Amino acid sequence: MHNDSYIAQLDGVTKRYGQLVALDGIDLGLRRGELLALLGPNGAGKSTAIGLLLGLHRADSGSVSLFGRDPQDIEARRRIGVMLQSAALPPTLKVGELLKLTASYYPSPRDTGEAAAMAGVDDLLGRRYAALSGGQQRRVQFAMALCGRPELLFLDEPTVGMDIDARQKLWTAIRQLVADGCSVVLTTHYLEEAEALADRVCVIAHGKVISEGSVDALRARVAYRRIRCTTSLDTGVVAAWPGVAECHIEQGRMFVSTAQPENVVRRLLAADAALTDLEVLRAGLAEAFTELTRDNDDVPVVEKEAA
Amino acid sequence: MNAIATPIAPPSMSRGRVFNAYVQEAKAECLRYLRNPGFLLPTLLFPSVFYLMFGIFLARSNGPEVPRILLAAYGVFGVMAPGLFGFGVSLALERDSGLLTLKRAMPMPPGAYLIGKMTMAMGVATVISVFLLCMALFLAHVQLSGSQIATLFVVQLLGVLPFCAMGLLIGSLIKGQGAPGLINMIYLPMAFLSGLWFPLSMLPAFIQRLAPVWPSYHLNQLALSAIGLGQGGEWGHIGVLAIYTVAFVLLAARRLRRYG
Numbered sequence: 001m002h003n004d005s006y007i008a009q010l011d012g013v014t015k016r017y018g019q020l021v022a023l024d025g026i027d028l029g030l031r032r033g034e035l036l037a038l039l040g041p042n043g044a045g046k047s048t049a050i051g052l053l054l055g056l057h058r059a060d061s062g063s064v065s066l067f068g069r070d071p072q073d074i075e076a077r078r079r080i081g082v083m084l085q086s087a088a089l090p091p092t093l094k095v096g097e098l099l100k101l102t103a104s105y106y107p108s109p110r111d112t113g114e115a116a117a118m119a120g121v122d123d124l125l126g127r128r129y130a131a132l133s134g135g136q137q138r139r140v141q142f143a144m145a146l147c148g149r150p151e152l153l154f155l156d157e158p159t160v161g162m163d164i165d166a167r168q169k170l171w172t173a174i175r176q177l178v179a180d181g182c183s184v185v186l187t188t189h190y191l192e193e194a195e196a197l198a199d200r201v202c203v204i205a206h207g208k209v210i211s212e213g214s215v216d217a218l219r220a221r222v223a224y225r226r227i228r229c230t231t232s233l234d235t236g237v238v239a240a241w242p243g244v245a246e247c248h249i250e251q252g253r254m255f256v257s258t259a260q261p262e263n264v265v266r267r268l269l270a271a272d273a274a275l276t277d278l279e280v281l282r283a284g285l286a287e288a289f290t291e292l293t294r295d296n297d298d299v300p301v302v303e304k305e306a307a
Numbered sequence: 308m309n310a311i312a313t314p315i316a317p318p319s320m321s322r323g324r325v326f327n328a329y330v331q332e333a334k335a336e337c338l339r340y341l342r343n344p345g346f347l348l349p350t351l352l353f354p355s356v357f358y359l360m361f362g363i364f365l366a367r368s369n370g371p372e373v374p375r376i377l378l379a380a381y382g383v384f385g386v387m388a389p390g391l392f393g394f395g396v397s398l399a400l401e402r403d404s405g406l407l408t409l410k411r412a413m414p415m416p417p418g419a420y421l422i423g424k425m426t427m428a429m430g431v432a433t434v435i436s437v438f439l440l441c442m443a444l445f446l447a448h449v450q451l452s453g454s455q456i457a458t459l460f461v462v463q464l465l466g467v468l469p470f471c472a473m474g475l476l477i478g479s480l481i482k483g484q485g486a487p488g489l490i491n492m493i494y495l496p497m498a499f500l501s502g503l504w505f506p507l508s509m510l511p512a513f514i515q516r517l518a519p520v521w522p523s524y525h526l527n528q529l530a531l532s533a534i535g536l537g538q539g540g541e542w543g544h545i546g547v548l549a550i551y552t553v554a555f556v557l558l559a560a561r562r563l564r565r566y567g
Binding site for chain 1: 321
C-alpha cells in the first residue's frame with residue numbers, strides 16, 4: 001500500500017538473481033527525519049534493498065519509490081547522499097577535488113570546507129586520497145555523502161575500518177544531521193551502532209523483514225535470560241509457571257526464556273532435585289539478533305556465555 | 308523535531324549547474340590521469356620513441372617518404388591508446404571497484420562520466436599529435452603545408468572517438484585487473500595488422516585483404532590523405548569509422564544497461 005508519508009519506500013518488492021530470491025515481497029518505509037537501521041546477516045537482502053532505493057537495480061515486482069518518484073529519476077537522487085560499503089575512489093585525486101566534484105552534482109551543495117569539517121576531514125583537503133588511512137578514507141566518503149545538502153542519507157556500513165574515536169565522531173555527526181532534519185538509512189554490522197543512533201530498527205533475513213520496531217522494543221525482546229539445564233521436568237509444566245515466556249527441549253536439554261531468572265531457577269531446583277548442567281545466559285542485542293534470525297533459519301546457533 | 312514535517316521544495320538544478328557538473332567531471336578525469344604516470348608515460352612514450360627510432364633515425368636508408376608515412380602511422384598508433392586504455396581499462400576497473408556503482412547512485416548527470424573520459428582521451432591525443440608533428444617538422448624535416456598539419460591534427464583528434472567507443476565496449480565486457488593485458492592483446496595486433504608498424508605492402512596478402520576490417524586501418528588511410536599520401540575514398544573511410552563508433556556505443560550501452 002502506498003503511503004505518502006514515506007520519503008523512501010519498498011512496497012511488496014521482490015527481486016531475484018537467477019534462482020536466488022534476494023528480496024521476497026518486502027515492505028519497508030522511511031519517514032522524514034527518521035533514522036532507520038537495517039540489520040541482518042550477510043546475504044539477507046540489505047544491500048539489494050538499498051540498491052533498489054538508489055535506482056541501481058529494478059524490482060521484479062512491487063514498487064520502489066524515492067520522494068514519490070522512481071529512484072532512477074535523477075531529480076529524486078538529487079535529494080540524497082550516498083556512502084556505499086565499497087567504492088574505490090580515484091587514488092590520485094585530492095580530498096578537496098573529490099568533494100568539489102561530488103558537490104557539482106547537486107543543486108545547492110554545502111561549501112566544501114563545511115562538508116569537510118562536518119566529517120572531520122578539513123585538515124585533509126590537500127591530501128591525495130591514496131595517501132589516507134582506511135578510516136580517513138571512510139570519513140572522506142562520508143563528507144562526499146553529505147556535501148550535496150541531502151534530505152536523505154544512505155550509509156552502508158559507514159564505520160567499518162574506523163577506530164573507536166573516529167566512530168564516535170561519525171556518530172556525533174550523524175546525530176547532528178538527523179537533528180537538522182536529515183533522514184538516514186543505515187546498514188550496519190555493529191549492533192551498538194544501531195543502538196546508539198537508530199529510531200527504528202528493521203531486521204532482515206532471507207529477503208523479508210522479520211522484526212521491525214524501536215531499539216527499545218528490540219531490546220525488550222531480549223530482556224529475557226535463558227536458562228539451560230538437563231531435567232526430567234515436562235516443558236508444558238514449566239511453560240505454565242509465572243514469569244516463563246517460553247520453554248522447549250533442544251538436543252536433550254531444556255531451554256527456558258524468562259524475565260525473572262532467579263525465581264524460575266529456584267523453582268526448577270525445588271521441583272527437580274536431579275537437575276544438572278544448569279546455566280543462565282544473558283542475551284544482549286547481539287543474541288536477540290541471532291535469535292531473531294535463527295528463528296527463521298532453523299539452524300542451531302552456538303550460544304555465547306554472558307561475560 | 309517539528310521543523311522536519313515542513314516539506315522542502317524539490318530542488319531544481321539550473322542549466323548552468325548541470326553544465327558545471329560536466330566540466331568538473333571532465334576536469335577530475337583529466338587530473339587523475341595526468342597524475343598517473345603508469346597510464347601517461349607509456350601512452351606518450353611508445354608512439355614518440357617508436358617514431359624517433361623507426362621514423363627518423365632508421366628511416367633514411369628506407370627511402371625519403373618513410374618519415375612522412377610513419378608520421379601518419381605512429382600518430383594513429385598513438386591516438387588509439389588513450390581511447391582504448393583511458394576508456395576500456397578504467398571502465399573495467401571502475402565497474403569492479405564500485406566507483407561506477409557509486410556514481411550511478413549519486414546524481415551525476417547522465418553522460419558526464421563518458422564525456423569526462425572522452426575529454427581526457429582527446430586531451431592526451433592532442434599531446435601525442437603535437438609531439439609527433441614537432442618531431443616530424445623539426446627533426447625529420449618533413450615538408451608539410453599549414454593545411455596538411457591542421458588536417459592531420461583534426462583527423463587524429465577525432466580519430467580518438469572510434470577507439471573510445473571500442474574501449475567502452477571492451478570495458479563493458481570485462482571486469483577488473485585483467486583489463487590492461489587484454490586490451491594490449493587487442494591493441495598491439497590490431498596496430499600491426501592494419502599496417503601501422505610495417506607498410507601493408509610488406510605483409511602477406513591475406514593480412515592485406517583483412518586490413519579493412521580494422522578501424523585503425525581506416526584512420527591510417529585518412530591520416531595519410533591528410534598529408535598528401537592518400538589513395539582516395541576518404542568518405543568511405545569516414546563512413547566505416549562512424550559505423551564502428553555507433554555500433555560499439557550501442558552494444559556497450561545495451562550491455563551496461565543489462566549488467567551494470
